[in-house]
Amino acid sequence: MTPNQFLELAASISVQVALLVLVTAGLSRLVNESGQCRLWAVCHAAILSLLAVALVFPHFRWFQPWSYLSSSRTAELVAVEAPLGRLLLLVWLIGCGASVAVFVFRNVQAARFLRTCQPIPGSERLLPDGAEAGSPSERDKSGQTQNRGAALTFWGRWPRAERSMDVMLLTSSRLAAPFCWQFHRPFIVIPEFIVKDDPEALHFVVRHEWEHLRTGHPLQLFLQRIVETLFWYHPMVWWASRQSDVAREFLCDDAAIESPKQISRYLRALLRIIEQGAGHRALVAALPFSRAGGTIARRARRLAAIAQDSPLRRWEVPERVAVAGLFLAAAFCFFVWIPVDVMASTRSHWSPWPKWSAHVLHDFGIQARDFEIYDRRVDLHELIEYGGTGTSTTIPDGPSISRSLVPTARFSD
Known part of the structure; x- marks a missing residue:
């Protein structure tokens, strides 16, 4: 891939992503909360697919x-695009490297924090038979265990296929807001003040976080983080991430509330968690129960509208x-390409196959054109030697040139 081609790829895929996000935002207004989560997950998968196809x-x-x-103007543009493409690649690689480093650091931080958490006494696992957490002896030792067991009796009302997941309940005094985590095994981590003092809030929190796990939100979040890493520079990607976060919280809010009469109590529990979490930083790698103030306000307004039957x-x-x-829409976006490459031949409506995929096809005996069709308009011999005006024009780092192939300096063969 030449610097000119990379410049065209970066511009085109950025426009494609923006269009796809806008379409997703429009469609999400027409479906329920479950559909919104599904749409944003499909959107992130489609973004990665567009990049792979490109x-x-x-x-x-x-x-x-x-x-x-x-010819002189073409030579000038080629001389500008070549170093610009190299610079853009370098900046993108630096940004991706920094994003990967932050992603790994946050996940390591979350894994270390989980090792410091303690299992909730009497409810190390959510039991698939719906039994209350804690043995009789444990309940005799502490009335708090009985409250926790009462808060978890909702488990038996879930379909067996949905409660077969082996979930570990943890608690920590260092935690300000609940969150769920899943890598090899799912965890729900709850602050100590909720476990000890507020069984009703515990009921809401477990239902909320369990819905995250049940609907595969950790996997959706992982997919979202990959998109954010590759498109760290794209404002529409970050906006889509915020919309996806809000849609997931809306869905889990609905799951945590069994009837509109519980909304006021749910909001009070949410407010208390926010007050306790003031000044504390949440684990970004996880799915926290409460997020930024703007998201909380949107959740509260929506729940209030549900309570008023609006x-x-x-x-x-x-x-x-x-x-x-x-x-x-994703299929349509694939055909949206910005013609940035000045060296593109006008003799074909299709670009060359990328080198790596063309080599694979050649290995299977399938012919694939991996070069631009010769076009005298972009013959680099003439552009370099004459520049269209009889003067010499220098193109940075130009390789040896064939009249049938018209590449500039390549990132890789």
């Missing part, structure tokens, strides 16, 4: 706006229809 397959060129430029949206479309529409 790196493996050729793309369609709708037009070539540079074909009307003079409609959240005028009408809804089936979730499958919205997901199908998002897939169609």
